[in-house]
Amino acid sequence: MKLDLGGLIPATVLPMTNDAQIDEPGLRRYIRHVAETNPKALAINVDTGEGPHLWPKERLQVLEVVLDEIGDRVPIIAGLGAQFTEQAVALAREIKDVGAAGLLVFPISAYQGTPLDPEVPVRYHAAIGDATGLPLILFQLQPALGGVNFEPEALNRMCRVAQVVAIKEASFDPQRFVEVRDAVKSARPDCVYLTGNDNFIYESFLLGAEGALIGFGAVATKQQVEMIEHALAGRHDQAREIMDRLTPLASAIFDPPVRNYRARTKAALVMQGILDRETVRPPLLPISTAERERIRKAMVHAGELGQNVGAAEKSA
């Protein structure tokens, strides 16, 4: 399947049973729901989907279920979270065998600390690309979320790794977003520039984004697909109108502590009847009633929840 990444790529949550195991029927139902909104692709087994808190076998199982459900209609990007080169290559081969359309390559702890010899990330990505031939999406993630901001030279060289097709930029810093855009585009004009900045999703498109790979896409997906289509077509008034409606929801979901965004997103989907329960896997904790109520209000404001539905559920 040819990868067209120019639009919304939601990072999806993982529905779980009461004892925090994979809820396969719940996952199938949720994924069908997301696929109906016509996203460009789905990103699974990333942070939104609690990828770091799954066993490697579980990540493959999630991939199998999602591919079985919608793999014929929507390309599936799998998160590749590893710790060292050989491990990443082995995991990537398994992911390829199951049938993912591409890999989102997470930064590894060996990148931390300066200076970072560009040779370290370049060899890491080249090893994964050479072993699998799969399209790779680079990932620049802010240090507070466990990532690394790369220097222009490292970005330049990473973009030139043959299998790289796109980069997800998630520094949460607009100035850096622009600088990285320039570094990426001068190295590889065809490298698709994806925003991962949940704090300025719409504005990312004013700054040169060509698509969005974001956890916020897990909820209110249809509206975000539309918003990005408007933004890419230059219909900024319409894009902004949708984003203004959605912004309180984005804030409610990504407010500190950010780690709660997975439970909060699940709470929003439970309110909509799309998920059965909010369960997240330990070490993550359930959210408070106050957090839930703020999300409910933001969902109503976003037009994602009828006021009646909210009230009815509340009294139920």
Next chain:
Amino acid sequence: MKIDFKGLFPATVLPMTEDAEIDEPALRNYMRHLAHATIHGVAINVDTGEAPHLTHEERVRIIEIVVDEVGDRLPVIAGLPAQFTDQAVAFGRDYKAAGASALLVFPISAFQGAPLDPELVVRYHAAVGDGTGLPLVLFNLLPSLGGVLLSSEIVERLCGLAPVVAIKEASFDARTFVEVVAAVRQQRRPIAILTGDDPFIYESFVLGADGALLGFGAVPARQLAEMVDLAVAGRLKEAKAIMDRLTPLERALFVAPVRDYRARAKEALVMQGIIPRATVREPLLPISQADRQAMRKALIAAGELAHSVAVR
């Protein structure tokens, strides 16, 4: 084995074959070498030992080898790097079965970001303690090294967990160190404070450390163990004299980029004839000739390498 924390616990390197696999004979030899120093135990499968770059099965194998080689003489503290609670418990049980005496519990990515609900950290450690029955060493680690600084409230609550016996303090910040000491000393039972602060190892003992768990211990183990023993005994002047001699070596080992310290430590041990080669596993890279020369000079200055050996 009962652990006496008032001493040095070197975090050890992992000797590797040319294709970056575990070199078992070299690992055994290196462990026997370390056991000649007055160390109080070894810390294996931590960052110094490239644990993040090993599979779980390899980490288990390393524990088995080290316990087989020196387990009758030395407590073996095993690093516990995991990503989620169930996994940490499962890994911890395997490490116990392999013979580990205690676990050094690494911070996990879910600890990142503020505010950090103490409940999350407490439940994680409680699950590991309950699930394994092993003594736990807490780990306060500088964020730029991939860790999380634990608030005094979290430290106090963690120290309330029965399996917790010690904390490795590696904030690299003297003020934080003092606050951790204060939080730990509020406990009714003794909990050992192990310095992991390479920039102020000697000074840590002035600030209240009981012992040291350090990657620097991988190289000048004998001298550093002597320094720690003197500091613990209150013979600060003698301790300081040794530390002054070792400090240039410490600086050469941990100069930026810090990730190279594993390759540098191995190069130093190769120069001393203790391990056969300096191979590190990818994504880590070999060090430069200039880096190697700096290590050689620092080893000589520290009295860890004879001039004649260096010239050869």
